[in-house]
Amino acid sequence: MSDQTPAPSLPVTFRPGLTRAILLTAGVVIFLVISGIALLLEQFGPGDQLTFVLTGALIFWVLAQLARVKVVADETGVTVVNIVTRRRLDWAEILQVNLRPGDPWVFLDLSDGTSLPALGIQPGIAKQRAIADAQALRALAEARSADRIAQDQG
Structure with missing residues (x-):
C-alpha cells in the first residue's frame, strides 16, 4: 500500500458495498422463495408452513449479519x-x-x-x-x- 494516500475527511465508513448488496439480495430472495413454497404446497399444515417461514427468516438474518x-x-x-x-x-x-x-x-x-x-x-x-x-x-x-x-x- 502506498504511503502517499491522503487521509479522507472524518467521519468515514468503510464497508464492502457489493458484497453487502449481494448478501442482502440473496437473503430476501431466499426468504421469499422458501416462504412462497411453504404457502403454495397445500399438503403442509400451518405448523409446517410456519417452520418454513421461520427457516427463511433465519437464513435472511444470518446473511444480514454477514452484511453488517x-x-x-x-x-x-x-x-x-x-x-x-x-x-x-x-x-x-x-x-x-x-x-x-x-x-x-x-x-x-x-x-x-x-x-x-x-x-x-x-x-x-x-x-x-x-x-x-x-x-x-x-x-x-x-x-x-x-x-x-x-x-x-x-
Whole structure:
C-alpha cells in the first residue's frame, strides 16, 4: 500500500458495498422463495408452513449479519463491526493497518500486541476498492499518530 494516500475527511465508513448488496439480495430472495413454497404446497399444515417461514427468516438474518460488517472512523477513533462483535478503538491503539496479498480482509495491529480483523474492508469482490479503503484507513491512522506525537512533544 502506498504511503502517499491522503487521509479522507472524518467521519468515514468503510464497508464492502457489493458484497453487502449481494448478501442482502440473496437473503430476501431466499426468504421469499422458501416462504412462497411453504404457502403454495397445500399438503403442509400451518405448523409446517410456519417452520418454513421461520427457516427463511433465519437464513435472511444470518446473511444480514454477514452484511453488517463495517469500519467507522471518526475524530476519536475507529469502531470495527464484525459478524458478531463490535469493538471501539482509540487511534492510539492502532499501530498499523495491514492488507497483504492473499489476506481475506484488513488486519489492525494493536498496541496490546494483538491483531484485530476488520471485515469491513475485504478484497473478495472489489479488490481495488478494498486496497483504496485500506490505504485511506492507514493514512488516517498515521495522521492521527503524527498528531498525537506532536501534541505529546508540544
